[in-house]
Amino acid sequence: MDPTKEFLSDQLVVLVPDVQRTGVQMVKVSTRFEVFKRDGFTCRYCGHKTPDAILEIDHVIPSAAGGGDEIENLVTACYECNRGKGPRLITDAPTEINLHEQTIAIAEREIQLAEYNQWRARQRIREDESINRLEKYWVDRWGSQRWWNRASVRSFLRKLAFADLLDILDVVEHKTELRYGGWEHSAWIFFCGMCRNQIKRNGDANA
Numbered sequence: 001m002d003p004t005k006e007f008l009s010d011q012l013v014v015l016v017p018d019v020q021r022t023g024v025q026m027v028k029v030s031t032r033f034e035v036f037k038r039d040g041f042t043c044r045y046c047g048h049k050t051p052d053a054i055l056e057i058d059h060v061i062p063s064a065a066g067g068g069d070e071i072e073n074l075v076t077a078c079y080e081c082n083r084g085k086g087p088r089l090i091t092d093a094p095t096e097i098n099l100h101e102q103t104i105a106i107a108e109r110e111i112q113l114a115e116y117n118q119w120r121a122r123q124r125i126r127e128d129e130s131i132n133r134l135e136k137y138w139v140d141r142w143g144s145q146r147w148w149n150r151a152s153v154r155s156f157l158r159k160l161a162f163a164d165l166l167d168i169l170d171v172v173e174h175k176t177e178l179r180y181g182g183w184e185h186s187a188w189i190f191f192c193g194m195c196r197n198q199i200k201r202n203g204d205a206n207a
Contacts, residue, residue: 039076041116050116053078130162147188156195168194
């Protein structure tokens with residue numbers, strides 16, 4: 001078993017019950033994790049993230065108004081925003097705090113860190129699989145990986161879809177054969193340039 005996953009499971013069993021209380025509603029831990037993962041472990045109100053803030057679940061349509069526990073009706077909120085006290089980091093919290101609440105907050109933060117680390121580990125695995133496929137594509141066409149830089153490809157992959165990178169590689173293969181005789185160094189420079197231009201175009205389109 002993945003050590004992170006095992007740690008997470010142990011923490012959930014030991015530190016919290018099978019549900020998290022939000023007002024009068026109860027939200028399952030598994031549902032909470034899916035909401036956190038969807039929102040990138042980020043408060044939807046103020047933008048604070050794990051590990052800088054303790055996160056909770058908030059109902060878009062309040063339970064009192066008939067809102068349910070469907071994932072579509074749940075959002076990630078930090079401790080302060082969920083209680084209407086405005087955005088504030090954990091380090092800015094009052095020093096005078098109930099010892100029981102402080103213990104619960106520390107336990108909750110440890111759980112969320114485990115959940116966050118598990119999510120990041122899975123994300124990294126998916127990225128590595130995609131990078132390996134792109135690298136094989138590269139080596140099959142240029143017979144070398146001398147200029148292939150995994151760190152650069154990872155940064156592109158976090159801003160562009162895998163299919164977009166494949167399309168760019170197709171263009172690079174065709175253009176470099178026509179212009180430079182298929183030199184790998186020229187192909188790499190062309191690939192990086194096209195990726196950066198596509199990222200810029202996407203940013204301009206979303207502005």
